[in-house]
Amino acid sequence: MHNSRVLVVIPAYNEEENIVDTVEHVIDAGYEYIVVNDGSRDNTLNVCRNNNIRVLDLPQNLGIGGAVQAGHKFAQRHGYDIDIQFDGDGQHDARYLDNLVEAIEAGADLAIGSRFLGQTDGFKSTIMRRVGKTWLSGFLKVFAGITVTDPTSGFRACGKRAIDAFCSSYPIDYPEPESIAVAAKSSFVVKEIPVIMHERQGGVSSINALASVYYMIKVSLAIIIACFSRHDKEA
Amino acid sequence: MSFLLQIIVIVFCVLLALYVARLVSREQLLLKYSLLWLVLVVALILSSLFPDALFSISGALGFETPSNFIFFVGLFCLLAIALSLSVIASKQTLKIKNLTQRIALIEFDMNCGKESASGQGARGDNEDEAC
Numbered sequence: 001m002h003n004s005r006v007l008v009v010i011p012a013y014n015e016e017e018n019i020v021d022t023v024e025h026v027i028d029a030g031y032e033y034i035v036v037n038d039g040s041r042d043n044t045l046n047v048c049r050n051n052n053i054r055v056l057d058l059p060q061n062l063g064i065g066g067a068v069q070a071g072h073k074f075a076q077r078h079g080y081d082i083d084i085q086f087d088g089d090g091q092h093d094a095r096y097l098d099n100l101v102e103a104i105e106a107g108a109d110l111a112i113g114s115r116f117l118g119q120t121d122g123f124k125s126t127i128m129r130r131v132g133k134t135w136l137s138g139f140l141k142v143f144a145g146i147t148v149t150d151p152t153s154g155f156r157a158c159g160k161r162a163i164d165a166f167c168s169s170y171p172i173d174y175p176e177p178e179s180i181a182v183a184a185k186s187s188f189v190v191k192e193i194p195v196i197m198h199e200r201q202g203g204v205s206s207i208n209a210l211a212s213v214y215y216m217i218k219v220s221l222a223i224i225i226a227c228f229s230r231h232d233k234e235a
Numbered sequence: 236m237s238f239l240l241q242i243i244v245i246v247f248c249v250l251l252a253l254y255v256a257r258l259v260s261r262e263q264l265l266l267k268y269s270l271l272w273l274v275l276v277v278a279l280i281l282s283s284l285f286p287d288a289l290f291s292i293s294g295a296l297g298f299e300t301p302s303n304f305i306f307f308v309g310l311f312c313l314l315a316i317a318l319s320l321s322v323i324a325s326k327q328t329l330k331i332k333n334l335t336q337r338i339a340l341i342e343f344d345m346n347c348g349k350e351s352a353s354g355q356g357a358r359g360d361n362e363d364e365a366c
Contacts, residue, residue, distance in 0.1 A: 056340070
């Protein structure tokens with residue numbers, strides 16, 4: 001189907017209800033995968049082991065950024081050409097994996113699945129979150145000079161260059177918008193692909209309403225700093 | 236500055252220095268982080284031995300009273316120490332994160348390497364599927 005070795009990285013924190021379905025969808029789509037168990041306090045690890053799901057078990061919780069970076073490191077260590085972040089909570093649709101891989105094979109370093117590109121329907125989040133996304137899009141436009149319609153999308157594929165860069169440094173929490181700024185600063189080719197997302201099927205979103213103002217301030221600041229810093233840091 | 240006050244400050248500083256030294260010798264405080272506190276102790280002892288120098292510096296810098304000068308310097312030192320602690324905590328967060336990831340990667344390799352070599356895992360036939 002594809003010439004590249006592709007790995008689907010499924011970060012999972014307390015996702016015992018959804019993880020088996022998510023993995024089945026990825027397998028049905030014909031992809032290799034790795035579940036990154038981010039120190040879940042529920043039964044996620046046992047559910048994975050009992051169902052013979054390939055799992056990278058972080059001995060303690062690192063947050064989404066640390067879990068995704070562990071996936072990048074796994075892909076680098078095992079020689080994959082492309083890795084795709086695919087959330088473990090059932091929001092993402094495995095039908096679009098092919099499109100993301102094609103975008104990378106066509107020369108993009110980072111391909112982002114966007115809910116807002118083209119005429120897609122499906123779950124597009126609440127009004128407040130959409131206001132937040134518009135703000136972040138504007139911020140990325142002004143400071144990183146890049147047009148992204150869905151900056152917080154966690155459905156994204158990385159080529160080899162991006163995998164290497166994200167292995168040596170990746171934001172710890174709320175990493176998506178910040179990593180786009182880093183990619184733009186590193187003059188990576190960033191491409192968006194229209195996708196449809198579903199409402200979460202279980203678990204709890206990592207961003208609750210009260211934390212959203214803190215989230216916006218933090219991510220905005222992170223984007224500015226990413227755009228004005230040199231790229232010699234090791235993290 | 237009364238003689239009694241000078242004695243109290245000096246005794247306090249010596250006790251603090253001894254406590255810091257004890258923490259270092261019991262390996263509850265690293266030597267490099269103890270230097271900061273020892274420097275603070277020396278500065279306090281010097282200013283209680285030679286209060287006139289302190290008063291004239293304070294006056295020269297335009298502080299209304301020497302106590303304001305002391306509060307200003309003390310606050311500034313504490314802020315600097317607090318910031319350096321944040322830097323240390325951040326570095327450690329990154330190190331722990333990298334170690335956590337490395338442990339998971341090595342554990343994965345160990346489990347899968349062992350099972351594919353021996354051909355029989357602890358959990359039966361489908362073992363290789365999970366690797």
